[in-house]
Amino acid sequence: MGTQDILNFVFIGASFALYIGIAIWAKAGSTKEFYVAGGGVPPIANGMATAADWMSAASFISLAGIISFIGRDGAAYLMGWTGGYVMLAMLLAPYLRKFGKFTVPDFVGDRYYSNFARVIAVICTIIISFTYVAGQMRGVGIVFSRFLHVDINTGVVLGMAIVFFYAVLGGMKGITYTQVAQYCVLILAFTIPALFLSFQITGHILPQTGLGATLDSGQSILATVDQLSTDLGFKEYTSGNKSTLDMFFLTAALMCGTAGLPHVIVRFFTVPRVKDARSSAGWALMFIAILYTAVPGVAAFGKYNLIKTVNGADGNGTAYTEMPEWFKNWETAGLIGWNDYNGDGKVQYAAGKAFTGKGKPAFDGENRNADGSRVVTNLVSEPKAVGDAQYANEVYVDRDIMVLANPEIAQLPGWVIALVAAGAVAAALSTAAGLLLVISTAISHDLMKKTINPNISDKQELMYARLAAIVAICVAGYFGINPPGFVAIVVALAFGLAASSFFPVIIMGIFSKRMNKEGAVAGMIVGISTTMAYIIYFKFMGGTKDELFMGISPEGFGTVGMILNFITAFIVSSMTPPPPEEIQHIVEDIRIPRGAGEAHAH
Amino acid sequence: MSISKENAEAYWKENLKIIFSYLAVWFVVSYGCGILFIEQLNAIPFFGFQLGFWFAQQGSIFVFCGLIVAYAVSMNKLDEKYDVHE
Numbered sequence A: 001m002g003t004q005d006i007l008n009f010v011f012i013g014a015s016f017a018l019y020i021g022i023a024i025w026a027k028a029g030s031t032k033e034f035y036v037a038g039g040g041v042p043p044i045a046n047g048m049a050t051a052a053d054w055m056s057a058a059s060f061i062s063l064a065g066i067i068s069f070i071g072r073d074g075a076a077y078l079m080g081w082t083g084g085y086v087m088l089a090m091l092l093a094p095y096l097r098k099f100g101k102f103t104v105p106d107f108v109g110d111r112y113y114s115n116f117a118r119v120i121a122v123i124c125t126i127i128i129s130f131t132y133v134a135g136q137m138r139g140v141g142i143v144f145s146r147f148l149h150v151d152i153n154t155g156v157v158l159g160m161a162i163v164f165f166y167a168v169l170g171g172m173k174g175i176t177y178t179q180v181a182q183y184c185v186l187i188l189a190f191t192i193p194a195l196f197l198s199f200q201i202t203g204h205i206l207p208q209t210g211l212g213a214t215l216d217s218g219q220s221i222l223a224t225v226d227q228l229s230t231d232l233g234f235k236e237y238t239s240g241n242k243s244t245l246d247m248f249f250l251t252a253a254l255m256c257g258t259a260g261l262p263h264v265i266v267r268f269f270t271v272p273r274v275k276d277a278r279s280s281a282g283w284a285l286m287f288i289a290i291l292y293t294a295v296p297g298v299a300a301f302g303k304y305n306l307i308k309t310v311n312g313a314d315g316n317g318t319a320y321t322e323m324p325e326w327f328k329n330w331e332t333a334g335l336i337g338w339n340d341y342n343g344d345g346k347v348q349y350a351a352g353k354a355f356t357g358k359g360k361p362a363f364d365g366e367n368r369n370a371d372g373s374r375v376v377t378n379l380v381s382e383p384k385a386v387g388d389a390q391y392a393n394e395v396y397v398d399r400d401i402m403v404l405a406n407p408e409i410a411q412l413p414g415w416v417i418a419l420v421a422a423g424a425v426a427a428a429l430s431t432a433a434g435l436l437l438v439i440s441t442a443i444s445h446d447l448m449k450k451t452i453n454p455n456i457s458d459k460q461e462l463m464y465a466r467l468a469a470i471v472a473i474c475v476a477g478y479f480g481i482n483p484p485g486f487v488a489i490v491v492a493l494a495f496g497l498a499a500s501s502f503f504p505v506i507i508m509g510i511f512s513k514r515m516n517k518e519g520a521v522a523g524m525i526v527g528i529s530t531t532m533a534y535i536i537y538f539k540f541m542g543g544t545k546d547e548l549f550m551g552i553s554p555e556g557f558g559t560v561g562m563i564l565n566f567i568t569a570f571i572v573s574s575m576t577p578p579p580p581e582e583i584q585h586i587v588e589d590i591r592i593p594r595g596a597g598e599a600h601a602h
Numbered sequence B: 001m002s003i004s005k006e007n008a009e010a011y012w013k014e015n016l017k018i019i020f021s022y023l024a025v026w027f028v029v030s031y032g033c034g035i036l037f038i039e040q041l042n043a044i045p046f047f048g049f050q051l052g053f054w055f056a057q058q059g060s061i062f063v064f065c066g067l068i069v070a071y072a073v074s075m076n077k078l079d080e081k082y083d084v085h086e
Helices: A003-025 A031-039 A043-054 A057-099 A104-111 A115-148 A152-202 A221-231 A244-260 A262-269 A274-292 A295-311 A325-332 A414-452 A458-481 A485-500 A502-511 A517-539 A558-575 A581-590 B005-036 B051-081
Strands: A336-338 A363-368 A374-376 A395-397
Touching: A003 A115, A003 A152, A003 A414, A031 A152, A031 A262, A031 A414, A031 A458, A043 A152, A043 A262, A043 A274, A043 A414, A057 A104, A057 A115, A057 A152, A057 A244, A057 A262, A057 A274, A057 A295, A057 A414, A057 A502, A057 A581, A057 B005, A057 B051, A104 A115, A104 A262, A104 A414, A104 A502, A104 A581, A115 A152, A115 A262, A115 A414, A115 A458, A115 A485, A115 A502, A115 A517, A152 A274, A152 A295, A152 A414, A152 A458, A221 A295, A244 A262, A244 A485, A244 A502, A244 A558, A244 B005, A262 A274, A262 A414, A262 A502, A274 B051, A325 A336, A336 A374, A414 A458, A485 A502, A485 A517, A485 A558, A502 A517, A502 A558, A502 A581, A517 A558, B005 B051
Parallel strands: none
Antiparallel strands: A336 A395, A363 A374
């Protein structure tokens, strides 16, 4: 075991000890503590916890890489995953906090005076959260396997054990305070390498301003990346490929989905007052923005660095034997693959697939070529140069490299690499825990207590909540070890469903006194079924690009589902009787902040 | 609850006005500057960025943060004005 491995162990181990310590300190004694942390979380702490809950392994590891490879269109993710908080703060969080129950199905069931609506909401919650959490558990396993060199499955089990500890024991209270710690770990782990990288390439300390910097060549960094990209046959970095309409719908689906995700909404039930719900949404977005505004810089610098390192100063490739250590390390880890098609001993990077299938290398076990590179078996038969490129692509680069290899590229000390490892684990665990809690609450509170057996005591309900959390962890772990096909469509499904079901139903419940249960139920059913059908058709049943409705990608279809939900709800409710008097009073009441008191069960 | 029906309605109306004015800004910076008019704005240089690209990848997020803060402050004032604060 090398020194780096020991450092990784120490950092990840220390962070776990911290999380477990917090879990023991924050043990939940009542359902109220388990569901909403007793309703007494200070807004700043809730902001940090929301940020950690929100930023998953994908945000931490993959987002910069995605933007690095797709360029300007990545803005849909940047704006979509932050802009939703503006809607949360203004349209949902304060009123739901005033309503003062524990869960999203609680609101849907009570506001629409219907257990049927509640059950639909529970089903949506469970589908959304399980799709999401399966990807997270896989992420935990992958992070462990990369940094601690254990098997992915062992990593999943390790992650399950840790989440089990603080989610089952501490409930929302335990999760909230561990998430505060996890936020601190992950934000340091992301920003420290980003600052160094920015400084080394642009002379600006902040990646936010560094992205606008001018290099020694006299050209701006963005213009340089544009130039490098087109020279290699890629599309220009700062131009878009998606149609304006698709960008619009995709951004809207991600924003409305963000505002409608149960594990995000529930975080605003944990603060003491309505005004705290507003301010904690502000804190949450600021904490998120620290990472999200650094991401575009990291993405562009990563691309610049990668091209410069691989293709060398003269742009004709670097000899494999001269490659820096990080290139070989990540090749060993399987995130980089190379085959010397033109036999010049140099690595050349350009547009086009270097390997068959999806372009990922299939390695021939641990076999190595004479120069020390790994043997790849799925070679393309006739490698061709694409566009303006002078040579055919010889390299596969996994998008996660852009974040994972940063500290090594910037030649930072070993402890920074260990910190990135701990940060990636924190990002995955914090999101997984938040989702698991939502699932267990939906089962123990919304199904057991509110639908099946209202007579159970608080203690029994708490026991059911813990049992449900245990079952949920096991199911999530199973999906982590045997990832089902749907993990790949997690974004489309989770955000599409949240945007087409919860978001419209909650908005109408607050802003329309006239909306009744018939309208809400019909709207939800139409919204979810069209969205699911569209996503399943295009993601599983081989729907082709020409068949897309107005060119809208499956990821952006949640917006269409949402519009259909609104229209259906208004038509159906206008033809059916208005909601009873007391429901209209509830709506009037949630619009006035005073008297929120604490989150209560009845 | 101490607030009268008329006051509650007036409070709600002002609340809606605040929300819609902030959401208008939200829409303009993200969907307007970042998507619909990005090409036109890209003709304008902005600290080494093309303005449209900057809005799409960074500027809109900064504006979002500012909007929530401004909204929280406006609402606290409104709550005091109608005496509905906690």
